[in-house]
Amino acid sequence: MKIGIVCYPTFGGSGVMATELGLALADKGHEIHFITYQQPVRLNVFRPNIYYHEVMVPKYPLFDFPPYETALASTLVNVINNNDLDVLHVHYAIPHASSAYFARQMLRKQGKDIPFITTLHGTDITLVGKDSTYGCVVTFSINESDAITAVSENLRAETFKSFAIEKEIHVIPNFVDANRFHLTNKEHFKKMLAPNGERILAHVSNFRKVKRVEDVLAVFQKVREKMPSKLLMIGDGPERQTAEDLCRRLDICNDIRFLGKQDQMEEILNIADLFLLPSQYESFGLAALEAMACGVPVISSNAGGLPEINIQGKTGFLAEVGDVDTMAADAMTILGSDESLQQFKENALAHAADFSIDKIVPLYESLYEEVAHKKYQTL
Ligand code: GMT
Numbered sequence: 442m443k444i445g446i447v448c449y450p451t452f453g454g455s456g457v458m459a460t461e462l463g464l465a466l467a468d469k470g471h472e473i474h475f476i477t478y479q480q481p482v483r484l485n486v487f488r489p490n491i492y493y494h495e496v497m498v499p500k501y502p503l504f505d506f507p508p509y510e511t512a513l514a515s516t517l518v519n520v521i522n523n524n525d526l527d528v529l530h531v532h533y534a535i536p537h538a539s540s541a542y543f544a545r546q547m548l549r550k551q552g553k554d555i556p557f558i559t560t561l562h563g564t565d566i567t568l569v570g571k572d573s574t575y576g577c578v579v580t581f582s583i584n585e586s587d588a589i590t591a592v593s594e595n596l597r598a599e600t601f602k603s604f605a606i607e608k609e610i611h612v613i614p615n616f617v618d619a620n621r622f623h624l625t626n627k628e629h630f631k632k633m634l635a636p637n638g639e640r641i642l643a644h645v646s647n648f649r650k651v652k653r654v655e656d657v658l659a660v661f662q663k664v665r666e667k668m669p670s671k672l673l674m675i676g677d678g679p680e681r682q683t684a685e686d687l688c689r690r691l692d693i694c695n696d697i698r699f700l701g702k703q704d705q706m707e708e709i710l711n712i713a714d715l716f717l718l719p720s721q722y723e724s725f726g727l728a729a730l731e732a733m734a735c736g737v738p739v740i741s742s743n744a745g746g747l748p749e750i751n752i753q754g755k756t757g758f759l760a761e762v763g764d765v766d767t768m769a770a771d772a773m774t775i776l777g778s779d780e781s782l783q784q785f786k787e788n789a790l791a792h793a794a795d796f797s798i799d800k801i802v803p804l805y806e807s808l809y810e811e812v813a814h815k816k817y818q819t820l
Pocket of ligand 1: 615723728
């Protein structure tokens with residue numbers, strides 16, 4: 442099929458997932474067209490059947506707010522027409538679903554019908570979408586989608602709770618590419634960061650408030666008091682400065698490295714012994730799944746969809762949001778002996794396999810077939 446994918450091109454989970462999906466679909470022979478304002482971060486490989494169309498937003502002195510949605514809708518019409526796309530798949534409701542709706546309506550005027558699928562990722566529903574400034578457009582454009590998917594049962598439930606949704610929401614969980622994220626021996630690299638055999642804890646995020654990076658540091662501080670350990674803080678965002686300041690205040694900087702944004706996540710995850718994700722909310726927690734696929738157990742909060750991927754006492758542990766004492770105690774249970782760590786690692790690997798490309802990508806392909814088929818019936 443010829444599939445258009447609209448996403449945020451940045452390091453956020455929704456853009457990462459959309460790009461991974463496009464790559465996986467291209468590997469299965471589909472023709473994929475990414476339409477966004479910048480080359481997606483994980484779109485760093487060449488495939489003959491992947492195209493990237495950049496949305497240009499002209500600047501005029503009159504515009505305090507350049508109209509990205511309008512530019513996107515126009516670009517969508519052009520790309521769909523020029524490439525004869527079968528289906529459009531938009532990731533993150535705002536503003537992608539409303540631009541897709543706009544494009545579909547314009548094309549209908551030209552006698553063409555392009556179905557669009559909206560995938561809800563999290564903050565488009567739980568944070569930004571709930572803002573009354575956006576609420577009615579979000580509700581309208583989700584309802585106008587030819588199919589709606591959510592990345593977890595929790596996000597599906599949250600969407601029905603917060604918006605007047607009139608259609609079914611299919612749950613299609615995120616997936617992980619085992620060709621890239623798998624267990625590999627990185628002892629040499631590990632030795633560089635933990636020369637005395639210290640345990641390595643890691644956190645990956647966009648350092649937004651919702652990630653509670655201060656809890657990551659609090660848990661680490663408690664673990665470090667009991668066992669030699671190091672912490673890797675990967676990613677960047679608004680809370681990074683606060684986190685770095687807090688490290689200095691706690692006098693634990695020598696054992697923490699802020700690595701910033703990284704492309705080779707699979708390399709770094711492979712030297713970690715434990716992944717920390719104490720978020721206020723996660724619709725899914727893709728970063729934790731990628732860690733598990735590299736055999737890294739997870740200490741997380743029990744918010745949102747996290748219990749759907751981190752299994753209590755098996756792949757790691759979950760605690761109430763903000764309960765850093767329990768998180769630290771559980772971290773020490775996992776890291777306390779090599780045997781226990783090994784068992785949790787094996788469980789994490791086994792559970793991550795449930796979210797493999799082979800299991801999840803066909804679910805999207807069926808949905809594409811279904812909406813494309815409906816389109817032809819209505820023409
Ligand atoms: O976590 C973020 O802040 C980024 C955000 C995004 O929209 O890119 O991630 C959301 O989508 C990811 C992919 O589906 C999920 O794994 C994250 O859990 C979700 N984030 C939140 O719900 C806070």
